[in-house]
Amino acid sequence: MSQDPRDRTPELPVTSYALLGLLTFGDELTGYELKQRADNTLRFYWVAPAMSQIYTELGRLTEHGYVEPVTTQGGARRTTSYRITAAGSTALRAWIDESRVGFPTLKHTVLLRLLIGHASEPDRMRAILEDYVAELAGALRDLRDVRDSLRGADGPGEPFHYPSVVADWGLDYFAAETRHTRRALARLADVAP
Amino acid sequence: MSQDPRDRTPELPVTSYALLGLLTFGDELTGYELKQRADNTLRFYWVAPAMSQIYTELGRLTEHGYVEPVTTQGGARRTTSYRITAAGSTALRAWIDESRVGFPTLKHTVLLRLLIGHASEPDRMRAILEDYVAELAGALRDLRDVRDSLRGADGPGEPFHYPSVVADWGLDYFAAETRHTRRALARLADVAP
DNA sequence: ACAGCCATGTAACTCGTTACATGATTAC
DNA sequence: GTAATCATGTAACGAGTTACATGGCTGT
Incomplete structure (x- = not known):
């Protein structure tokens, strides 16, 4: 096994490439x-890493020479910004082109509970689903703001074209999820109106 | 902080309850x-835990008295089945009713790459999306089989009612995901036909 | 003055994975 | 007889979390 070259462990964890x-x-x-930035966009499709992990990954990326720290001494306060290097661009490109994509992973806290709904009461299930609809509305609002902030540079070939395609996908995604939740609610209503 | 009683760390990891x-x-x-079973259903909405983790969780659940091992000596071979206890049912119910549900987490390997698509070539992005459509078709097939296997006991009040609601949600989910992927493909085609 | 944000990091810990190890039973 | 499946576990490790610790800057 493991003859496929794409099976070799990648040098970095996915979050690092993200x-x-x-x-x-x-x-x-x-x-x-x-x-x-991660909280703004990445959190919808990947994760919102903890601060501590961001610093860990930045250290790792620096070691590999994929980013360059740019330290600024602003008075008594030192801040370090990071810039991607040529080696970093190459590595990222190689990752996109060669790493195994795999299937998206969903940790659906709502569906997991619904699956074993018989272990509780229909009322509780309905409450969970209704809360979820409300949270979806919040996510939709947030994502819509992000999507709007991309306008002006979201055409084909422009810097935010891909992010805008992804943001629109996300909007469709949450809209669909809202429909699915409503549909489940309707089916639960059939049981006990 | 942490006044909300639902904020207290639950006794067990979520996968254990699953x-x-x-x-x-x-x-x-x-x-x-x-x-x-996990590979059949849980994998779509939660995870497909490794064998080793299943045994770990079973040990944990046994320690807590939430499951009872039933050892069978079938010739030279010993197998251990597990049965949920009354304490286990109570704990599960408490978890469903009182644990914070949170928002589902998506680790979307495809969208993550699409987000930074400008770091590679449109052709690569198209290939990734097309592969994804194919994999979605496979997932749909598998889930449809699962869903069909529930028929006969999937009415309101019947044992597999909730699982069938969840399975139908999953089918809708993958169908929607397929549409979203196609939509993204169409938008990429606008760039370079 | 004080809250809230900006900014950086370390330490302990847990979940979950892969690799390794072992052996019985069943189907061909 | 041998491959696939059934069955159970241990060990090493890695990614990512929470808690802790520190301090500068900004607006009111």
Whole structure:
């Protein structure tokens, strides 16, 4: 087994490449800023890494020469921004082109509970589903803001084209999820109206 | 902080409750069988835990008295099945009713790459999306089989009612995901036909 | 003055994975 | 007889979390 060259363990964890990817949009970012970007976009499709992990990954990326720290002494305060290097771009490209993509993983806290709904009461299940609808509305709002912030540079060939395709996908995703939840609610209503 | 009683760390990891939940459908299962069930249904909405983890969780659940091992000596071979206890049912119910549900987590290997698509070539992105459509078709097939296997006991009040609601949700989910992928493909085609 | 944000890091810990190890039973 | 499946576990490790610790800057 393991003859497929794409089976070899990649040098870096995926989250490392995700953060590296966030540095390909032209600006140098501090760990703190990277966290904000991740919370803005990455959290919908990947994770919102803890601050501590961001610094860990930045250390790792630096060791590999994929990013370069740019330290600024602003008075008594030192901040370090990171810039992607040529080696970093190459590595990222290689990762996109050669790593095994695999199937997306869903940890659906709501569906997991619904699956064993018979272990509780229909009322509880309905409450969970209704809460979920409300949270989905929040996610939709947040993502819509992100999507709107991309306008102006979201055409084909423009810097935010791919992010805008992804954001629209995300909007469709949450809209679909809302429908699926409503549908489940309707079916539970059939049981006990 | 942490005044909300639901913020207290739950006694068990979620996967433990997930496996416990699989034992509420009436039968005693071995670790091996539990793995098969998990691969069948749980994998779509939660995870497909490794064998080794299943045994770990079963040990944990046994320690807590939430499951009872039933050892069978079948000739030279010993197998251990597990049965949920009354304490286990109570704990599961408490978990469903009181634990914080949170928002589902998506680790979308495809969208992550698409987000930074500008770091590679449109052709690569298209290939990734097309592969994904194919894999979705496979998932749909598998899930449809599962769903069909529930027929006969999937009405309101029947044992497999909740699982069937969840399975139908999953089918809708993958169908929607297929549409979203196609939509993204169409938008990439606008760039370079 | 004080809260809230900006900014960086370390330590302990847990979940979950892969690799390794072993052996019985069943189907061909 | 031998391959696949059934069955159970241990060990090493890695990714990612929470908790802890520190301190500068900004707005009111």
